[in-house]
Amino acid sequence: MTHHWSADLIAPDDDFAGAPLLRKEFSLDSGHGDVVTATLHVTAHGVVEPSINGAAVSEDVLTPGWSSYEWRLRYASYDVTALVADTSVLGLALGNGWFRGRLGWTGNRAFYGSELAGLAELHVEFADGHRQVVGTDATWQAGPSATTSNDLYDGQSIDARLASSAWTVPGADLTGWVGVHPVEHDAGRLQPYVGPPVRRHEVLRPVRVWTSPAGATLVDFGQNLVGWLRFRVQGPAGTEITLRHAEVLEHDELGTRPLRSAAATDRIILSGGVDSFEPTMTFHGFRYAEVTGWPGEVTADDLEAVVVHSELRRTGTFECSDDLLNQLHRNVVWGLKGNVLDVPTDCPQRDERLGWTGDIAAFAPSAAYLYDVSGFLDSWLVDVDLEQRHADGLVPFVVPDVLKYIDAPSDFPAPESTAIWSDAAVWVPWALWQAYGDREALARHYPAMTAHARRVESLLSETDLWDTGFQFGDWLDPQAPPDDPIKAKADNGVVATACYHRTLRQVSAAAEALGKADDAGYFSALADRVRSAFGKHYVSEGGRVTSDCATVYALAIEFDLLDGADRQGAGDRLAELARANGYRVSTGFAGTPFVTGALAATGHLDDAYGLLLERECPSWLYPVSMGATTVWERWDSMLPDGTINPGEMTSFNHYALGAVADWMHRAIGGIAPLAPGYSRVRVEPRPGGGLTWARAALDTPHGRIATSWSLEGNRFELDVTVPDGVTATVSVPGSDAVECSAGVHHYATTLA
Ligand code: BGC
Numbered sequence: 001m002t003h004h005w006s007a008d009l010i011a012p013d014d015d016f017a018g019a020p021l022l023r024k025e026f027s028l029d030s031g032h033g034d035v036v037t038a039t040l041h042v043t044a045h046g047v048v049e050p051s052i053n054g055a056a057v058s059e060d061v062l063t064p065g066w067s068s069y070e071w072r073l074r075y076a077s078y079d080v081t082a083l084v085a086d087t088s089v090l091g092l093a094l095g096n097g098w099f100r101g102r103l104g105w106t107g108n109r110a111f112y113g114s115e116l117a118g119l120a121e122l123h124v125e126f127a128d129g130h131r132q133v134v135g136t137d138a139t140w141q142a143g144p145s146a147t148t149s150n151d152l153y154d155g156q157s158i159d160a161r162l163a164s165s166a167w168t169v170p171g172a173d174l175t176g177w178v179g180v181h182p183v184e185h186d187a188g189r190l191q192p193y194v195g196p197p198v199r200r201h202e203v204l205r206p207v208r209v210w211t212s213p214a215g216a217t218l219v220d221f222g223q224n225l226v227g228w229l230r231f232r233v234q235g236p237a238g239t240e241i242t243l244r245h246a247e248v249l250e251h252d253e254l255g256t257r258p259l260r261s262a263a264a265t266d267r268i269i270l271s272g273g274v275d276s277f278e279p280t281m282t283f284h285g286f287r288y289a290e291v292t293g294w295p296g297e298v299t300a301d302d303l304e305a306v307v308v309h310s311e312l313r314r315t316g317t318f319e320c321s322d323d324l325l326n327q328l329h330r331n332v333v334w335g336l337k338g339n340v341l342d343v344p345t346d347c348p349q350r351d352e353r354l355g356w357t358g359d360i361a362a363f364a365p366s367a368a369y370l371y372d373v374s375g376f377l378d379s380w381l382v383d384v385d386l387e388q389r390h391a392d393g394l395v396p397f398v399v400p401d402v403l404k405y406i407d408a409p410s411d412f413p414a415p416e417s418t419a420i421w422s423d424a425a426v427w428v429p430w431a432l433w434q435a436y437g438d439r440e441a442l443a444r445h446y447p448a449m450t451a452h453a454r455r456v457e458s459l460l461s462e463t464d465l466w467d468t469g470f471q472f473g474d475w476l477d478p479q480a481p482p483d484d485p486i487k488a489k490a491d492n493g494v495v496a497t498a499c500y501h502r503t504l505r506q507v508s509a510a511a512e513a514l515g516k517a518d519d520a521g522y523f524s525a526l527a528d529r530v531r532s533a534f535g536k537h538y539v540s541e542g543g544r545v546t547s548d549c550a551t552v553y554a555l556a557i558e559f560d561l562l563d564g565a566d567r568q569g570a571g572d573r574l575a576e577l578a579r580a581n582g583y584r585v586s587t588g589f590a591g592t593p594f595v596t597g598a599l600a601a602t603g604h605l606d607d608a609y610g611l612l613l614e615r616e617c618p619s620w621l622y623p624v625s626m627g628a629t630t631v632w633e634r635w636d637s638m639l640p641d642g643t644i645n646p647g648e649m650t651s652f653n654h655y656a657l658g659a660v661a662d663w664m665h666r667a668i669g670g671i672a673p674l675a676p677g678y679s680r681v682r683v684e685p686r687p688g689g690g691l692t693w694a695r696a697a698l699d700t701p702h703g704r705i706a707t708s709w710s711l712e713g714n715r716f717e718l719d720v721t722v723p724d725g726v727t728a729t730v731s732v733p734g735s736d737a738v739e740c741s742a743g744v745h746h747y748a749t750t751l752a
């Protein structure tokens with residue numbers, strides 16, 4: 001329910017090192033009986049931690065997250081009935097967050113404004129119906145906290161000598177506190193959360209603590225994760241403990257080069273008593289930490305790593321007989337966890353952490369199987385739509401689009417629609433529609449889908465190809481030079497035109513599903529034109545596609561751009577290329593999600609498994625063989641000799657190349673939607689690659705679908721669980737598909 005605000009957005013008269021506390025003491029109106037409900041609505045310019053009488057009002061952190069603040073600032077609403085007392089202190093601790101912290105690689109900060117501010121309204125309802133409202137206004141006061149610096153990229157410093165809870169108590173001595181002033185703002189921007197809050201999740205203990213060759217104390221948490229360290233410690237007052245974070249080691253020391261300018265360093269100055277440390281106004285992508293200044297020796301019992309991300313429900317699982325594939329799948333899951341901190345990001349560790357649209361365009365189907373990402377991506381798509389509306393249908397490279405404020409270096413392209421990245425406005429809603437079948441959500445996203453399709457229509461050449469303008473294309477083709485990831489083998493026009501064809505088919509199908517027959521007809525006719533242009537200009541005898549590399553065949557096959565003999569010829573050529581390359585991956589962002597599917601769909605299942613199971617670099621299992629616990633940005637983010645790839649962009653936690661999980665779910669697990677939301681499901685496991693069993697399970701909107709198969713010698717057996725109201729079309733290898741309804745079904749066959 002939307003809340004109508006009467007409170008002022010208030011800023012402290014003194015900034016207090018970027019982490020001010022705002023405070024209001026109040027008494028409950030008397031004579032109205034008991035408090036029936038008390039609700040706090042709260043948001044900020046910056047991030048805010050609200051409290052009542054010193055108690056945190058919720059477990060959320062980094063509220064209100066990051067949205068396109070220019071047009072949408074979310075507020076959280078909490079039931080605080082149990083917290084209000086006759087006399088109470090309502091407190092807001094502010095930090096820089098995304099609003100005023102650093103964003104992007106230029107070192108700049110404060111893109112949305114220079115002043116931190118808080119907005120809160122407490123609504124108390126009494127037994128006799130009386131209502132009392134306590135809101136932020138000029139009567140509030142502001143004071144210092146123990147946080148002496150905070151930034152999402154650089155880390156947080158806390159001086160425990162300054163820590164005190166006195167300010168949370170009524171009647172506190174407020175020496176040193178100052179006033180506040182109202183900040184002009186457009187209340188029309190204020191909207192309730194439509195997605196989940198950010199919360200703490202797993203807590204990991206060190207698996208190893210040791211001294212490096214250079215004498216540093218290093219801690220390994222055994223898992224590349226996103227969050228922060230938490231601990232209690234006691235030492236002489238004034239002792240400074242420094243915590244540096246990194247995803248990898250290099251030459252046996254902390255490998256921080258991939259973080260670029262992100263300092264990812266937290267500090268605490270000890271008070272002399274027992275100090276608790278938890279830096280909740282930053283986050284780090286790390287597996288390792290370097291601890292300096294610890295009083296005495298650090299042991300594995302001293303520290304814990306807290307995993308932080310948006311609250312999402314796990315829905316899909318996958319497991320098979322190959323341990324390396326299982327590790328790859330776990331890495332995909334951790335890659336997701338690390339990049340769903342309110343915004344779907346490219347990476348969580350370096351001076352970037354932006355909502356790169358192409359990354360989620362590639363990964364959305366995998367994400368939507370693994371977790372219920374409907375609310376999370378629904379919320380992000382609101383910002384996609386807002387950014388687009390203010391840019392004439394253009395879907396920017398990142399959402400929220402902070403790049404529009406960054407003075408682009410001369411080699412950075414002027415903003416214009418780009419395949420895959422801008423296609424996120426269609427591919428992401430489409431993935432949600434397929435996974436959850438929510439027609440209202442599709443209708444909400446439809447304007448953004450069509451605005452993108454129409455803008456690209458205006459960019460087509462006279463030939464009906466999308467072959468001009470800047471493209472990221474098959475970004476990060478493994479054969480491109482490390483310092484020039486855009487130099488792909490695949491022709492940009494082929495990639496962009498193929499992607500546009502896919503986009504148009506999805507927009508047309510969405511129009512159809514929403515009963516918009518005119519639009520459906522329009523976009524499908526345009527898709528026909530683009531398809532025939534693709535055939536005419538890019539396809540030659542026997543299904544050869546311009547630039548003759550794996551990505552162009554993968555896209556041409558999976559995006560349905562070829563007929564009959566051409567399609568088979570393209571599949572055969574793709575298989576030939578895969579074999580000739582020794583099954584090492586040769587695709588980048590564009591081709592990677594689709595290459596195994598294209599092989600399997602054209603009779604080359606063995607080659608699809610060949611690619612999936614290859615261990616030599618570049619391959620999906622190469623990072624696994626190097627001990628990876630997340631999906632890497634580059635196939636070789638770490639080189640075989642254990643050094644970090646010299647490329648400037650080298651993240652160890654990027655989900656995009658993990659998009660192969662979608663194929664694993666469909667082809668190995670055997671679960672794919674046949675109708676939106678899995679009201680009809682295709683169960684078609686395709687055993688191969690020496691696997692002897694696999695199982696998958698998915699909680700769909702209709703209930704749990706589960707598969708489990710085994711292969712002993714030639715004997716193939718499959719169990720399928722189908723929930724009520726769902727029809728499954730089940731294919732076992734070598735047999736015709738059969739339809740089945742709710743229940744548990746067993747199939748057995750002898751493979752030829
Ligand atoms: C990001 C990518 C992103 C790309 C686009 C990179 O810096 O990390 O994942 O999609 O830029 O060029």
